[in-house]
Amino acid sequence: MSVYQATASAPVNIAVIKYWGKRDTKLILPTNSSLSVTLDQDHLRSTTTSRADPAFTQDTLWLNGKIDEIKAGGRLETCIREMKRLRKEIIEDKDASAPKANQVDLRSLQLSEYKVHIASYNNFPTAAGLASSASGFAALVSSLAQLYSLVPPLVSPSTLSLIARQGSGSACRSLYGGFVAWEQGVRPDGSDSLAIEVAPQAHWPEMHALICVVSDTKKGTSSTSGMQRTVETSTLLQHRIKEVVPARMAAITTAIQQRDFDTFARITMADSNSFHAVCLDTEPPIFYLNDVSRAIISVVVEYNRLSVERGEGYKAAYTYDAGPNAVIYALEKDIKEIIQLVLAYFPQTAGEFKDVLGVFGGSVQDVNVHAKIPEGFNDKVASKWEVGSVKGLIHTKVGDGPRALAPEEALLNADGIPKTLA
Amino acid sequence: MSVYQATASAPVNIAVIKYWGKRDTKLILPTNSSLSVTLDQDHLRSTTTSRADPAFTQDTLWLNGKIDEIKAGGRLETCIREMKRLRKEIIEDKDASAPKANQVDLRSLQLSEYKVHIASYNNFPTAAGLASSASGFAALVSSLAQLYSLVPPLVSPSTLSLIARQGSGSACRSLYGGFVAWEQGVRPDGSDSLAIEVAPQAHWPEMHALICVVSDTKKGTSSTSGMQRTVETSTLLQHRIKEVVPARMAAITTAIQQRDFDTFARITMADSNSFHAVCLDTEPPIFYLNDVSRAIISVVVEYNRLSVERGEGYKAAYTYDAGPNAVIYALEKDIKEIIQLVLAYFPQTAGEFKDVLGVFGGSVQDVNVHAKIPEGFNDKVASKWEVGSVKGLIHTKVGDGPRALAPEEALLNADGIPKTLA
Numbered sequence: 001m002s003v004y005q006a007t008a009s010a011p012v013n014i015a016v017i018k019y020w021g022k023r024d025t026k027l028i029l030p031t032n033s034s035l036s037v038t039l040d041q042d043h044l045r046s047t048t049t050s051r052a053d054p055a056f057t058q059d060t061l062w063l064n065g066k067i068d069e070i071k072a073g074g075r076l077e078t079c080i081r082e083m084k085r086l087r088k089e090i091i092e093d094k095d096a097s098a099p100k101a102n103q104v105d106l107r108s109l110q111l112s113e114y115k116v117h118i119a120s121y122n123n124f125p126t127a128a129g130l131a132s133s134a135s136g137f138a139a140l141v142s143s144l145a146q147l148y149s150l151v152p153p154l155v156s157p158s159t160l161s162l163i164a165r166q167g168s169g170s171a172c173r174s175l176y177g178g179f180v181a182w183e184q185g186v187r188p189d190g191s192d193s194l195a196i197e198v199a200p201q202a203h204w205p206e207m208h209a210l211i212c213v214v215s216d217t218k219k220g221t222s223s224t225s226g227m228q229r230t231v232e233t234s235t236l237l238q239h240r241i242k243e244v245v246p247a248r249m250a251a252i253t254t255a256i257q258q259r260d261f262d263t264f265a266r267i268t269m270a271d272s273n274s275f276h277a278v279c280l281d282t283e284p285p286i287f288y289l290n291d292v293s294r295a296i297i298s299v300v301v302e303y304n305r306l307s308v309e310r311g312e313g314y315k316a317a318y319t320y321d322a323g324p325n326a327v328i329y330a331l332e333k334d335i336k337e338i339i340q341l342v343l344a345y346f347p348q349t350a351g352e353f354k355d356v357l358g359v360f361g362g363s364v365q366d367v368n369v370h371a372k373i374p375e376g377f378n379d380k381v382a383s384k385w386e387v388g389s390v391k392g393l394i395h396t397k398v399g400d401g402p403r404a405l406a407p408e409e410a411l412l413n414a415d416g417i418p419k420t421l422a
Numbered sequence: 423m424s425v426y427q428a429t430a431s432a433p434v435n436i437a438v439i440k441y442w443g444k445r446d447t448k449l450i451l452p453t454n455s456s457l458s459v460t461l462d463q464d465h466l467r468s469t470t471t472s473r474a475d476p477a478f479t480q481d482t483l484w485l486n487g488k489i490d491e492i493k494a495g496g497r498l499e500t501c502i503r504e505m506k507r508l509r510k511e512i513i514e515d516k517d518a519s520a521p522k523a524n525q526v527d528l529r530s531l532q533l534s535e536y537k538v539h540i541a542s543y544n545n546f547p548t549a550a551g552l553a554s555s556a557s558g559f560a561a562l563v564s565s566l567a568q569l570y571s572l573v574p575p576l577v578s579p580s581t582l583s584l585i586a587r588q589g590s591g592s593a594c595r596s597l598y599g600g601f602v603a604w605e606q607g608v609r610p611d612g613s614d615s616l617a618i619e620v621a622p623q624a625h626w627p628e629m630h631a632l633i634c635v636v637s638d639t640k641k642g643t644s645s646t647s648g649m650q651r652t653v654e655t656s657t658l659l660q661h662r663i664k665e666v667v668p669a670r671m672a673a674i675t676t677a678i679q680q681r682d683f684d685t686f687a688r689i690t691m692a693d694s695n696s697f698h699a700v701c702l703d704t705e706p707p708i709f710y711l712n713d714v715s716r717a718i719i720s721v722v723v724e725y726n727r728l729s730v731e732r733g734e735g736y737k738a739a740y741t742y743d744a745g746p747n748a749v750i751y752a753l754e755k756d757i758k759e760i761i762q763l764v765l766a767y768f769p770q771t772a773g774e775f776k777d778v779l780g781v782f783g784g785s786v787q788d789v790n791v792h793a794k795i796p797e798g799f800n801d802k803v804a805s806k807w808e809v810g811s812v813k814g815l816i817h818t819k820v821g822d823g824p825r826a827l828a829p830e831e832a833l834l835n836a837d838g839i840p841k842t843l844a
Contacts, residue, residue, distance in 0.1 A: 217805060218716075235692070236699060239661035266705075270657070273707045277658060281699035283692055284723040291713045294640075301706040383639060 004111055005051040005412065006146030007405040010138035012044045012130060013037065013173045013180065014209065014327045016268040016319055017248055018275035020223075021231045021241065027190040028169045031231065032245040035181045035198065035252060036173045037329065039209060040399030043355055046135035048120040048143040049411040056115035056416065063120050063136070065422035079140055079167040080116065086163070087112040087148035090155065111148060118143070119411035119418040128213050128392065129323050131223075137167030138174030142402035157401060161195035177201040177400035179256045181249065201400050204259050206332040210339060210356070212346065213392035214292045214324040221286045223322040226279065233283040240278055245271075261331055262313035265304070268329060272319040279322075288322050292346075292389045295382040296326040299345055302381040303338070306374060332397070335359060339395065343371035345382055346390035356395040426533055427473040427834065428568030429827040432560035434466045434552060435459065435595045435602065436631065436749045438690040438741055439670055440697035442645075443653045443663065449612040450591045453653065454667040457603045457620065457674060458595045459751065461631060462821030465777055468557035470542040470565040471833040478537035478838065485542050485558070487844035501562055501589040502538065508585070509534040509570035512577065533570060540565070541833035541840040550635050550814065551745050553645075559589030560596030564824035579823060583617035599623040599822035601678045603671065621678050623822050628754040632761060632778070634768065635814040636714045636746040643708045645744040648701065655705040662700055667693075683753055684735035687726070690751060694741040710744050714768075714811045717804040718748045721767055724803040725760070728796060754819070757781060761817065765793035767804055768812035778817040 013036035021031035059080055061068050070076045092112055120139060122132045141164040145151060150160070161172035165182075172193075173180045178200040185193030221229075230237055248267050255263035279286040289297075300318045307315045316338055317329040330338050336359040347368045360370050373379055413419050435458040443453035481502055483490050492498045514534055542561060544554045563586040567573060572582070583594035587604075594615075595602045600622040607615030643651075652659055670689050677685035701708040711719075719740055726736045738760055739751040752760050758781040769790045782792050795801055835841045 218720075235666045235696065236658045236661060239658060243661075244657045270703075270705055273705070274657065274703050277699040277703040280702060281692075281696050283688070283695070285695045285719060287711075287716050287719075289709075290716075294709050294712075297707060297709075298640075 003051070004053065004114070004147060005049060005407070005410060006143050007047065007049040007407070007410045008139055008142035008146050008402050009041050009045045009047040009405055010135045010142050010174050010402040011041045011177065011399050012039045012135045013170065014039060014319060014321065015170065015173070016264070016317075016329070017245060017252060017271050018321075019169055019182065020227045020275050020278060021237060022169070022227060024188070024190065025228065027193075028165050029190045029193050030169060030182065030184050031237075032241045033182060033184040033249050034170070034173070035179065035249060036170070037179055037207060037209065038174065038177045038201070038399050038401065040396045041403060042399070043394060043396040044124050044130065044135070046120060046122050046132060046139040047405065047409070047411060048118060048136075048139035050140070050143040050147045051117045051412050051416050052111050052114035052147060053117070053416055054114050056117055059116050059118075061118040061120065062418045062421070064122060065119075065418050065420050075137075075167045076140075079137060079163055080118075080144070082163040082166065083141060083144040083148060083150070084112040086150055086155070086159075091149060116144070116147075117412060117416040121411055128394075129216070129325050130211070131170070131321060133168035134170040134174045137164045137171035138402055140164075140167065141171070141175070142404075146404050158194045158196055162191065162193070165190070165193060175401060178203060178398060181253070198253055199256050201398050204256065205398060207398040208330055208332050208335040209396050209398075210328040210330065210335065210342065211394040211396065212296055212326040212328065212342060212390045213394070214290065214296075214326065215388060215391050216290055216324045218290070220288055220323055226282070226286045226322060229286065230278050230282045234278050234281045236281045237278045240274055244274060261315070265314035265317035265329070268317040268319050269300075276320060288324060289320060290324045292385060293320060293324045293326060295345065295385060296328075296342070296390075298382045299341060300328060302378055303341060303374070306376050309376070335395065337372075337374060339393065340370050340372035341374065341377070342390070342393065343368055344373045344384070346385050347371065347387045348390070348393060349387050356393045358395060425473070426475065426536070426569060427471060427829070427832060428565050429469065429471040429829070429832045430561055430564035430568050430824050431463050431467045431469040431827055432557045432564050432596050432824040433463045433599065433821050434461045434557045435592065436461060436741060436743065437592065437595070438686070438739075438751070439667060439674060439693050440743075441591055441604065442649045442697050442700060443659060444591070444649060446610070446612065447650065449615075450587050451612045451615050452591060452604065452606050453659075454663045455604060455606045455671050456592070456595070457601065457671060458592070459601055459629060459631065460596065460599045460623070460821050460823065462818045463825065464821070465816060465818040466546050466552065466557070468542060468544050468554060468561040469827065469831070469833060470540060470558075470561035472562070472565040472569045473539045473834050473838050474533050474536035474569060475539070475838055476536050478539055481538050481540075483540040483542065484840045484843070486544060487541075487840050487842050497559075497589045498562075501559060501585055502540075502566070504585040504588065505563060505566040505570060505572070506534040508572055508577070508581075513571060538566070538569075539834060539838040543833055550816075551638070551747050552633070553592070553743065555590035556592040556596045559586045559593035560824055562586075562589065563593075563597070564826075568826050580616045580618055584613065584615070587612070587615060597823060600625060600820060603675070620675055623820050626678065626681050627820060629820040630752055630754050630757040631818050631820075632750040632752065632757065632764065633816040633818065634718055634748040634750065634764060634812045635816070636712065636718075636748065637810060637813050638712055638746045640712070642710055642745055648704070648708045648744060651708065652700050652704045656700050656703045658703045659700045662696055666696060683737070687736035687739035687751070690739040690741050691722075698742060710746060711742060712746045714807060715742060715746045715748060717767065717807060718750075718764075718812075720804045721763060722750060724800055725763060725796070728798050731798070757817065759796060761815065762792050762794035763796065763799070764812070764815065765790055766795045766806070768807050769793065769809045770812070770815060771809055778815045780817060
C-alpha cells in the first residue's frame with residue numbers, strides 16, 4: 001500500500017492595497033479588493049505536510065509541533081472539509097460517473113474519506129510579529145491539493161484561493177507568486193472572491209522588501225475583531241471602500257505592469273496611511289503604529305524627498321499591516337542604501353533576523369558598521385533610536401507561489417506523527 | 423488730554439468638532455464648521471493692552487515683552503487694520519455724517535488714525551504646548567474693541583469674531599464663553615464665517631476639563647501648513663467635510679443643549695479620532711499623537727467601558743488638537759476620580775501646572791499620593807509611564823468670554839511701553 005502524503009510550502013504576502021473589513025464574516029468576503037506582493041519563500045515560509053490514512057481516527061493538526069484543535073465549524077475545519085469536498089466533486093464523483101481511473105492518478109478514489117494528519121511549521125518566530133495565517137493556510141491548502149491531486153490544469157490556484165480565503169482572508173493571495181490581487185467579488189456565496197495573478201515574480205524580480213521588526217509593549221487589537229469594529233463604527237470606511245480603493249487598485253495594477261516604481265510607492269504609502277486612518281476612525285480607535293513606526297515613516301519620507309529633489313522619483317515605499325512592523329519596498333539597486341540608512345537610525349543587535357548581510361557581502365559580524373546617511377539627507381527628521389527599538393531586519397524580495405516539496409522534506413514521520421514535537 | 427487705552431483678557435478654547443482645512447487661506451475661511459468649549463480665564467488666558475496715541479510713530483506689538491513684527495499683509499496687521507476700519511465705519515464716519523457725539527462716547531473721533539502700541543501676555547508657557555494664537559488674537563481684538571468703543575449693543579462678539587478669525591481661525595471661537603460654534607459660512611468674502619454662542623457658560627457650568635501636557639521630542643507639523651497638505655492630498659477629507667462633520671455639529675449642539683454628557687463624549691472622541699485620521703491620510707502623513715497620547719486614550723476608553731458596564735454611560739471625553747496633549751472633558755462630579763486615575767498611570771513631578779490640587783483640598787505637596795485606579799478597571803490597558811511622560815496637568819472648566827480689565831491691570835506703562843520686557 002502506498003503512502004498518501006504530500007508536503008508543500010507557501011509564502012508570506014504583504015499587501016500594498018489593504019484588506020480591512022468583511023461583508024461576510026463566515027465566508028470571509030471582504031468589503032474591498034486588495035493587492036499584495038508575494039515574498040520569497042527562501043526567507044519566510046510556512047511548510048505543511050498532509051497525510052491521509054484509513055487507519056487515522058480523526059483529523060489532527062500540529063502547528064509548530066503542537067496540536068492545534070480543529071474546532072467544528074472553525075476555519076481549519078472549513079478548509080479541510082472544503083478540500084475533501086473538492087477532491088470528491090472533481091475527481092472521485094467524476095470518476096464514478098465516468099470511470100477513467102487512468103486520467104486522474106493512481107491514488108485511492110476514497111482518499112477524501114480518510115482522516116488526515118497535518119503538520120505545519122513556520123520558519124519565522126511568532127515574536128517577529130509577522131502574520132503567519134496567510135502563509136499557513138496557503139500551505140495547508142497547497143499540501144492538501146497535492147495530496148488530493150487538485151493541481152493545474154485540473155484545478156487552478158484561483159480555485160484553491162477560494163478555500164484558503166475561508167481560512168484567513170489574506171491567505172488567498174499566497175496561492176500565487178509575484179503580484180496578486182484578491183478580487184472582492186459580488187456573489188453572496190463568495191464564489192467570485194478569489195485571488196488572481198496581476199504579474200508573476202519574473203515580471204519585476206527587482207522588487208525587494210526590507211522588513212523592520214518593531215518592538216511593541218502594547219498588545220494590539222486582532223485584525224479579525226478590529227476590522228469589524230471599523231466596519232461598524234467608522235464614518236470614513238465606506239468612502240474608502242467605494243471610492244478610494246477601486247481607483248488605487250486600477251492605478252497600482254498599471255504601475256506594476258509598467259514597472260513604475262515611483263507610482264507604485266506613492267500608492268502603497270497612501271493606502272497604508274488610509275488603512276491606519278480608518279483604524280483610528282474606529283470607536284474605540286485602533287492604533288497599530290507606535291513611535292518607532294512613525295520614525296521609520298519620517299526617515300522614508302525624507303529619503304524620498306531627497307530622491308525627488310535629485311530627479312529620481314520615489315525610491316522607497318513603507319507599508320504597515322495590523323502591527324508596528326514596517327515593510328519597505330524598494331528596487332534592488334536602492335536596497336543597500338536603504339538598509340544603511342535604517343541602520344543609522346535603528347542600530348541592530350546580533351539578532352536572528354539578519355538576512356541583510358547579503359548586500360554587504362555577508363562577511364561582517366557587526367552589521368551596524370554599515371550605517372550610513374546619504375548626503376543631503378536632513379538627519380533631523382528623526383532621532384536615533386536605541387538598540388532593540390527595531391529588533392530585527394529581514395531583507396527579502398518578490399517570490400514565487402506555493403511549492404510542492406520532495407517526500408524527504410515531510411514534517412511527518414513514518415507513523416504520521418510530526419518529526420519534531422514542541 | 424485723556425489716555426486712550428484699554429486692557430482685555432481672552433480665553434483659550436478647545437474644539438470638540440475640529441477645524442482642519444481652509445477654503446480661503448488669506449481670509450481664513452474653513453472647509454467645515456467647528457465647535458469648542460471656552461476654558462476658564464482664571465487658569466489660562468491671554469491679556470492685551472492696546473493704546474492709541476497721536477504721538478506714536480508706528481503700530482508696535484510686544485508679545486510676552488518682546489517685539490513681534492507687524493508685517494505688512496500679515497495676520498497681525500490685518501486684525502489691527504480691520505479694527506481701525508470698523509471704528510471708522512461704525513463710529514467716526516457715522517458721526518461725521520450725522521454728528522451726535524454724545525451718542526458714541528467722549529473719546530476722540532480720530533482714534534482710528536492714531537498709531538497703536540499693543541502689549542500681549544500669555545499666562546501659560548509655550549512649553550505647555552497649548553496654542554496661544556486663539557486666546558492671543560481674541561485678546562488683541564477685544565482690547566482694540568474696548569479702546570475703540572466697539573462693544574455691545576453697537577458691535578456683537580460675532581462681528582468681532584470676523585476679525586479675530588483673520589488672525590487665527592480658531593481665535594474667533596474665543597470671543598464667546600461657554601459653548602461656541604464657528605459657522606463655516608458660504609460667502610466668498612467671509613462675512614458669514616463667524617462665531618455664534620451655542621450655550622453660555624452658565625448653561626452647563628459642571629463641564630470640567632483636564633489638560634494633560636504630554637512631552638514630545640518630535641517637532642510637529644504646524645497646523646497652518648498641515649491642514650492645507652491634508653486639503654491637497656487626503657482622499658478622505660472631503661467625505662469628512664461634506665458628510666461627517668455636518669451631522670456631528672447638529673448632534674453635539676443638541677447634546678449640549680440637553681446637557682447630555684454621554685452623547686457629548688462620544689461625538690467629541692469620534693471627531694478627535696476623525697481629525698487625526700485625516701491627518702494620517704495626508705501625504706506625507708501627519709502624526710500628532712504619540713505613544714503617551716495613545717496610552718491616555720486607552721485609559722479613557724477603559725474608564726468609559728467600566729462606566730457603561732455600571733449603567734452610567736460615558737464619563738470622560740478625550741480630544742487632541744494638533745499636538746500630543748490630551749484634553750479630557752468630564753463633569754465636575756467625576757473629575758476627581760479621573761485625575762486620580764491619570765495620576766496612577768502618569769505620575770507627576772512638582773511642576774508648575776498643578777491646578778489639580780483643588781479637588782484634593784489643596785493641602786498635599788506630592789500630588790501622586792492621590793493616584794488611584796477605580797475598582798473593576800482593567801489596569802492592563804496601559805503600562806504605567808515614567809515621571810515626566812505627562813509633564814503637567816491643568817484642571818480647568820468651561821469659562822466666560824473676553825473680559826474688560828481695569829486700568830491698573832494694563833501691561834503698558836505711562837509711556838506706552840510694556841511694564842515688563844523680556
